Amino acid sequence: MTYCVGLLLDDGLTMAADSRTNAGVDYISTYSKLHVLQPAPDRLFVLMAAGSLATTREVLDRIGRDLDQxxxxxxxxxxxxxxxxxxxxxxxxxxxxxxxxxxxxxQNEHGPALRQAGVSAEASFILGGQIAGQAHGLFLIYPQGNAIAATRETPYLQIGESKYGKPALDRLAHTGLSLADGARLCLVSMVGAARSNLSVGPPFEVALCPRDQLSPSHLLKLEVGSPDLETISQSWGASLSSAFFALPRFSWEPGNSQS
Incomplete structure (x- = not known):
């Protein structure tokens, strides 16, 4: 499985994906799931994928073939x-x-054979980017082929093992974040998902795409043990612990000023 998240910000886009792929507890491998596509100077696309690895790879191959044609x-x-x-x-x-x-x-081409083998061909995608003259945007593309867009009210989109990374996004995500803060929030969401689900793990890939620049300003790949990743993970964990122990005491607890 995998986990990918994208943030729609006033200043542009931040997008992050893990790289872990597993087909059982004894077969775990690493594949990039964040792909930057710049077919012309006037357009930028960043595509992240979750689901069947074979499907996502063939989708990318067909996109490349169509561009070549x-x-x-x-x-x-x-x-x-x-x-x-x-x-x-x-x-x-x-x-x-x-x-x-x-x-x-x-999916339609390979689905019947895969279903007979008890395997799903489904895949989902997050597409972010911008075409010159248009606003930047972020879309979630469902396995059924339809899509929804991120909005100011819902500025983040997730695919894959999303539930463990969602709480931080619900509390902190808004379009006014800087790109750097958006990248940190994406990584905090990633760290939360990886801590609670072994099918999510580094390397984590992050793309920062400023509005109207039509190319990423930063492409990060944070491996296990990366100083940036370790610092964010440790600081976030310490902050949560500190906040928990600073919660107000119950009225019946010893030492409470109201007891």
Missing amino acids: AINPRPSPYQQAPTATLLNVNYLFEAATYIGQVSLAV
């Missing part, structure tokens, strides 16, 4: 150049729709 048209016995690619969409929601269609096509 659009840039270098040539006859193909398998597929003509599609009407939509990440190179020619004009709006971010069109990019989300296109990726959803590609994902659904891959």
Whole structure:
């Protein structure tokens, strides 16, 4: 399994993903799940994936093939150049729709055989980015191919093992955070998920994408033992412990001023 989270901020986007993939307790491996796609100078896409690794890899391969066909048209016995690619969409929601269609096509192709083997072909994605002249945005693309957008009221989106990383986001996420604070919040959410679920773990990848820059300002890969990751994890744990022991005493406890 995996965990990915994205934040829609006034200043841009912060997106983070873990890299752990497991097919049982005795088979754990690492694959990158955060992918930066810049098919032209006027557009930036960051795609994160959760679910069937085979599905997500083929979706990425098909996106790359479609871009290649659009840039270098040539006859193909398998597929003509599609009407939509990440190179020619004009709006971010069109990019989300296109990726959803590609994902659904891959699932429909392999799903029946996988279901017979008791394996799911489903995958979900978070797409963030910006096209010049349009606002930056963040979309969650469901396995069924449809998508929803992050909003000012709900500025974060999650896929994968999301429940353990959600409490910090519910309390702290808002669009006024700086990109750096957004990255710290994403990592705090990651640390919470990893502590409670062994299927989530580092390396953690983080992308900071300033509004209107159309390229990431920072791409981080935090390995186990990374000083930045260790500092954030230890500081967050100490802060939670301190806050807990500073909670008001019950009225019946010894030493309470109201007892």
